[in-house]
Amino acid sequence: MLTEKIESEKESELIKLSEALQGACRKKLGRSLAIREVDAGSCNGCELEIHALNNPFYDIERFGIRFVASPRHADLLLVTGPVTKNMSEALKRTYDCTPIPKWVVAVGDCAAGCGVFKQSYAVMSGGVSDIVPVDLWIYGCPPSPIDLLRGLILLLER
Amino acid sequence: MKKLELSPHSTEEAVEIEAGKRKKCWSLEKVSKERWIELSKEVASGKWTLFGLWGSPRKVNMVLLDESQSKLQVIELETPLGKFPSVAIEVPSAARLERTIYDLFGLIPEGSFDNRPWLDHGKWQLRFPLGNILPPEEQKPYPFFLSEGENLHQIPVGPVHAGIIEPGHFRFTMGGEIVVRMEERLGYTHKGIEKLFFEASIEGGAEIAARISGDATVAYSYAYALAVEEAIGITPPPRAVWLRALMAEMERMANHFGDIGAICNDAAFPRILSRCAVLREKILRFSKDFFGHRLMMGRIVPGGLTVDLSKEGKEKLYLLLKEIREELCSIKYFYDSKNSLQDRTVGTGILNARSAKLFGAGGFIGRASGRNFDARKCFAYPPYDKLSFESPLLEAGDVNARVWIRILEIEQSSFLIEQILNNLPFGNTLSVMKEPKVSGQGLAVVESFRGDILLWIEIEKGKIIRCHPRDPSWFQWPLLEKVIVGAIVADFPLCNKSFNCSYSGHDL
Numbered sequence: 001m002l003t004e005k006i007e008s009e010k011e012s013e014l015i016k017l018s019e020a021l022q023g024a025c026r027k028k029l030g031r032s033l034a035i036r037e038v039d040a041g042s043c044n045g046c047e048l049e050i051h052a053l054n055n056p057f058y059d060i061e062r063f064g065i066r067f068v069a070s071p072r073h074a075d076l077l078l079v080t081g082p083v084t085k086n087m088s089e090a091l092k093r094t095y096d097c098t099p100i101p102k103w104v105v106a107v108g109d110c111a112a113g114c115g116v117f118k119q120s121y122a123v124m125s126g127g128v129s130d131i132v133p134v135d136l137w138i139y140g141c142p143p144s145p146i147d148l149l150r151g152l153i154l155l156l157e158r
Numbered sequence: 159m160k161k162l163e164l165s166p167h168s169t170e171e172a173v174e175i176e177a178g179k180r181k182k183c184w185s186l187e188k189v190s191k192e193r194w195i196e197l198s199k200e201v202a203s204g205k206w207t208l209f210g211l212w213g214s215p216r217k218v219n220m221v222l223l224d225e226s227q228s229k230l231q232v233i234e235l236e237t238p239l240g241k242f243p244s245v246a247i248e249v250p251s252a253a254r255l256e257r258t259i260y261d262l263f264g265l266i267p268e269g270s271f272d273n274r275p276w277l278d279h280g281k282w283q284l285r286f287p288l289g290n291i292l293p294p295e296e297q298k299p300y301p302f303f304l305s306e307g308e309n310l311h312q313i314p315v316g317p318v319h320a321g322i323i324e325p326g327h328f329r330f331t332m333g334g335e336i337v338v339r340m341e342e343r344l345g346y347t348h349k350g351i352e353k354l355f356f357e358a359s360i361e362g363g364a365e366i367a368a369r370i371s372g373d374a375t376v377a378y379s380y381a382y383a384l385a386v387e388e389a390i391g392i393t394p395p396p397r398a399v400w401l402r403a404l405m406a407e408m409e410r411m412a413n414h415f416g417d418i419g420a421i422c423n424d425a426a427f428p429r430i431l432s433r434c435a436v437l438r439e440k441i442l443r444f445s446k447d448f449f450g451h452r453l454m455m456g457r458i459v460p461g462g463l464t465v466d467l468s469k470e471g472k473e474k475l476y477l478l479l480k481e482i483r484e485e486l487c488s489i490k491y492f493y494d495s496k497n498s499l500q501d502r503t504v505g506t507g508i509l510n511a512r513s514a515k516l517f518g519a520g521g522f523i524g525r526a527s528g529r530n531f532d533a534r535k536c537f538a539y540p541p542y543d544k545l546s547f548e549s550p551l552l553e554a555g556d557v558n559a560r561v562w563i564r565i566l567e568i569e570q571s572s573f574l575i576e577q578i579l580n581n582l583p584f585g586n587t588l589s590v591m592k593e594p595k596v597s598g599q600g601l602a603v604v605e606s607f608r609g610d611i612l613l614w615i616e617i618e619k620g621k622i623i624r625c626h627p628r629d630p631s632w633f634q635w636p637l638l639e640k641v642i643v644g645a646i647v648a649d650f651p652l653c654n655k656s657f658n659c660s661y662s663g664h665d666l
Binding site for chain 2: 039048086090094116121141
């Protein structure tokens with residue numbers, strides 16, 4: 001069903017990205033990177049695109065990257081949303097539960113502190129970095145799966 | 159199983175069909191306190207369905223639906239003393255809405271049985287952000303309902319959940335393996351959206367509306383556009399009217415595929431998840447290629463659309479529809495023929511018809527429990543008044559019925575898109591707003607994939623002074639608490655996914 005000819009530029013970019021990601025991942029971590037996704041009050045647009053990383057097109061698990069259920073199993077926190085004040089404590093606690101060494105990637109414009117909710121009384125004005133230290137920002141509203149892959153490679157190659 | 163065939167479409171250019179103007183479906187009534195109480199009693203007796211309830215600094219509004227007449231009654235009550243008679247005493251679905259009105263505006267629902275905060279978790283550094291702002295009070299622990307009995311224990315879940323989903327808290331009280339009570343605590347994604355609207359321009363409001371709930375971004379932009387257009391008296395070009403519905407149906411299909419896959423995956427059947435995920439991705443890629451955004455965010459604006467569908471896009475969409483229908487046949491076959499899957503979904507999480515009606519449960523949740531309501535049919539906003547489709551209805555009310563409604567809705571959406579493609583009018587897709595400084599009120603109801611979205615807007619001299627979007631989830635979340643009672647915890651993911659209520663759309 002998915003054995004399809006690579007025609008568009010987008011597809012060839014996906015292949016290039018996949019190869020780079022695989023190389024970087026292997027070199028740095030052997031075969032695994034465990035991600036805990038934390039929604040800190042997003043509109044759920046970013047979640048939809050993070051979900052797409054698991055679909056048979058992107059299939060991020062083939063590189064040894066997987067989403068885990070607990071921060072205690074995670075190497076990386078993938079945080080979305082502007083960080084609502086109601087979620088700030090939960091985000092901080094999740095960070096504290098994640099073993100060191102750990103990374104934080106802020107996903108989407110909101111998480112970077114420049115989304116449409118920025119001015120609100122109910123959100124942190126600077127996004128995720130107001131609560132926990134951020135290693136990488138992936139911009140977009142929401143960022144596409146390709147953007148997310150590109151971001152993860154950047155982090156791993158650093 | 160009968161294979162669905164795509165009817166042959168004409169290769170010639172489409173015939174032009176004039177899009178009808180949207181009929182005003184509501185009327186406003188300013189009432190006294192006594193009439194307000196009388197009306198809440200009428201809702202309790204079943205004459206009306208509670209469709210919305212919101213506050214403003216000096217008044218409260220309630221929207222009542224008369225399904226048989228396709229009419230909405232907007233009720234307005236002045237609150238000079240900062241109080242209004244509680245509707246929740248008579249109508250339980252009003253309870254959370256009233257708690258929200260208090261949290262945001264400080265208006266007190268007199269006589270209410272539940273005075274606990276709802277969206278305000280004591281973290282905003284202020285109280286009543288949209289009313290008379292007061293300094294915060296000392297933070298108290300949230301009082302969950304007490305369940306007492308021998309050997310009962312509690313399981314707290316969230317707000318950070320185990321999957322890639324939105325945050326919320328569920329408190330399970332268990333008697334051995336059986337759920338005795340489940341109580342939700344939401345509000346974690348509260349972003350202060352209603353206040354942001356208050357300070358926004360019409361264009362700025364469209365950006366916020368598109369981000370109320372990311373999975374229903376088309377439906378929210380659609381509702382916002384219709385409400386603004388009604389308030390300031392503009393009509394979008396016919397081509398835009400038709401393409402809006404096309405986008406809404408594509409969004410419906412994409413989300414239903416996502417959810418059907420996720421439900422089956424939670425029942426340990428990932429094969430259907432993979433197939434559904436592929437189709438969902440293909441729809442998103444099409445949207446990116448021809449509408450410029452994978453979720454079609456911000457494409458529908460007051461006055462029309464910011465994009466147009468090219469001829470190439472049209473041809474590609476016919477092909478995509480064909481593929482979707484063929485694949486759907488095999489998904490149906492798989493879903494229906496696997497005992498291990500049916501074991502988990504049939505008879506699980508039953509929502510009875512009475513509760514669905516009482517709460518006015520919208521979308522596939524209501525329609526899987528015998529509530530025959532679909533905003534596209536009831537209000538027949540253009541172009542749905544010119545399109546023929548069915549709104550599937552089942553009685554069983556279990557997870558299986560909700561899955562089936564979604565499968566049938568995908569089929570109907572594919573027929574709708576085909577009709578739209580066959581009859582798409584020509585012309586441009588965006589009208590210019592002639593008089594941007596006008597004032598008025600507008601109300602729109604749009605059927606999102608999840609159910610009916612209500613959006614109320616008041617505009618004064620081109621500026622938004624009040625905008626209240628009401629997500630279908632408001633009336634669906636409380637029912638999830640109900641269906642899980644008596645089940646085992648392992649059934650909760652299935653119930654939750656089959657409901658798939660919005661956190662962001664609810665918390666605002």
